[in-house]
Amino acid sequence: MQHLVIMPFLLPLLAGVLLILPPIQNSITRQRIFAVGSSMLVLVVSSGLLKEVMSQGTQLYALGNWSAPYGIVLVADPLAALLVLLTSILALASILYACAGEDETGMYYHTLILLLVAGVNGAFLTGDLFNLFVCFEILLIASYALLIHGGGKHKTQASLHYVILNLVGSSIFLFALGILYGMLGTLNTADMAIKLQTLDSDETTLVKIAGLLLLIVFGLKSAMLPLHFWLPRTYAAASAPVAAMFAIMTKVGIYSIFRVHTVIFGDFAGDLANIAQFWLWPIAVLTLIAGAIGALASQNLKMLTANMILISVGTLLTGAALGREDASGASFYYLLHTTLVSAAMFLIADLIAKQRGKAADRFVAARLMKQRDLLAGLYFVAAIAMVGMPPLSGFIGKALLLQSAHTGAEMGWVWSSILFAGLASIIALSRAGTTLFWRTTGNTADTDGNPVHITQLMAIVFLLSLSPLLVLFAGPITSMTHEAAAVLHNPELSVRALLPVLGE
Known part of the structure; x- marks a missing residue:
């Protein structure tokens, strides 16, 4: 069990490499069996990691037995373990769906998906900013290839914008890391949190600049306004299973904002405490508004779904802007x-x-x-969940976020923006469903249409069934999310997990 922390990163990485070797690579059937089996194994390991973390507390894994802050350290706290499990679930669904034939439109689909999973899981588990950058690059390289998987003019154009923007973001990331390492002498998350408390006033300006540069980088990854323009076109151009897997990509940016600007630049960072809060409030509200307007203006369902992701980004940033434990747990x-x-x-x-x-x-x-009836039923369930209407999990999530606004000013901003976005979502999804399923030009079904493949149906039902499960088990799940927030907001727990000696 001592190596459990590294397994969600190591297993998909090794499985992705094995997929390009004979005899697996020579048969699409063998590729599918191996990829599905590997993703199920990663899901089992991720579930075991979450169970271990919730029962035993935060798990630390020092590669090569080099103690922090000098070595590479992986840290599995409740938040990281939850998101690793979430990534594993998406990976299984994306691979299942692609087994209906999408994986044959280009080369190395399953390898690229597994490498993407490795990068995302590594980003969630890493305990220092440099390895966060490394994992960002792993997942981005895989995403570049996945975006153009299957070819096509629209995919190539969208991928060009996506690659250029992320290369710029990676450059800014490196500048920020250089400044932080030059001023603090470390990039270990917990060690940085300690050293910020002893900075001279003359040094705080450069560190503040670096912290805000990181906010820009993570804002680009999460698609917060005004860095959001790449997302709708990129996600709409990607193939369906790739777009489904990309649903976790913006959450890597959101996670990084929570992690860096709570643990490092949190309440105990002295003069640099909460440097992002001033910017997060207007950005969160404007991102919600931009997503709502984009949803109303969408001309197809993929673009509408992409704009709904923007709304979710704005909603999550609202929780980050509140900067409290209950708001983070709700987020x-x-x-x-x-x-x-x-x-x-x-x-x-x-x-x-x-x-x-x-x-x-x-x-x-x-x-x-x-x-039509089958697809309409699936769409109806997904739409109800997306807009946050009872009895599905979106209602609970939004209710918890609204409840986390305490003062009158907070309630005014949070309630009005989230409810406005919710109203826009209802209008947009209602219009979409009415047009797609009721506005028909004939009574005869297209017999040449593509029937739903069993693996496609399994993938969708698997994902949708988790929404009512989030409601049925809302008690223990909210306990886990609030435990994740408690660890994140408690400097003693965050620091002691990485630096048990210095944290005492």
């Missing part, structure tokens, strides 16, 4: 919900597009879908 519950449901909606949009002929998923009249 983490909502993060689990929105990632799963958004991924399911991307998959549903693809099935709808394949059964509407040339109209695809655009909001125009088209011939009757071959399996």
Whole structure:
């Protein structure tokens, strides 16, 4: 069990490499079996890690037995373990869906998905900023290739913008890391939190600049306004299982904002305490508004789903802007919900597009879908969950966030922006459903349409079924999310996990 912490990173990395070697690489059937088996194994290991963390506390893994802050350290606290499990769930669903034929449109799909999983899990588990940068690059390289998987003009154009923006973000990240290492002599998260308390006033300006540069980098990754313009086109251009997997990508940026600006630049950072809060409030509200307007203006279901992700980013940033333990716990519950449901909606949009002929998923009249009732049922469940209506998990997530606003000013900003975005979501998704399923140009189904493959249905049902489960087990799940927030906001727990000697 001592190596359990590194397994969610190591297993998909090794499985991805083995997939490109014969005899597995020579047969698409063997690739699918191996990829599904590997993703299920990662899911089991991630579940075991979460159980271990919740029962035994934060788990520390020092590679090569080099003690922090001098070596590479992985830290599995409740937040990291929850998000690793979430990533593993998405990976299994994306691989299952692609087994219906999407993985044959290009080379190395399963390898790239598993490498992406390794990068994302590494980002959640790493205990220092330099290895966070390394994991960012692993997941980004895999995402570049996945975005153009299958080819096409729109994918190439979207990938060009995506690559350029992320290269700029990586450059800014390196500048920020250079400044921080030059001023503090370390990039270990806990060690930085300690050394910030002893900085001279002359040194705080440069460190503050570096901290705000990190906010820009993570804002680009999470697609917060005004760095959000890449997301709708990029996600809409990606193939369905890739877009579903990309639902976790913005959450890596959100996680990094919570981690860095709570543990390092949190309440106990002296003159540098809460340097991001001044910016997070307007950014969160404006991101919500931008996402709502984008949703209302969307012309197809994939673009609408991408803008719904923007709304979720703004909602999560609202929790970060509040900067309190209860708000963070509510945000983490909502993060689990929105990632799963958004991924399911991307998959549903693809099935709808394949059964509407040339109209695809655009909001125009088209011939009757071959399996309209099945797709309408899946869409209805996903739409109810996305807008946050009872009895599904979106309602609980938003209710917890609204409850975390305490003062009158906070309630005014939080309630008005979240409820406005929710109203816009209801209007946009209602219009979309009405057009897609009721506005038909004939009564005869297109017999040449693509029927839903069993693995596609399994992937969607698997993701959607987790929303009612989040409701049925809301008690223990909210306990886990609030425990994750408690560890994050308690400097003693955050520091002691990495530096047991210095933290005492």
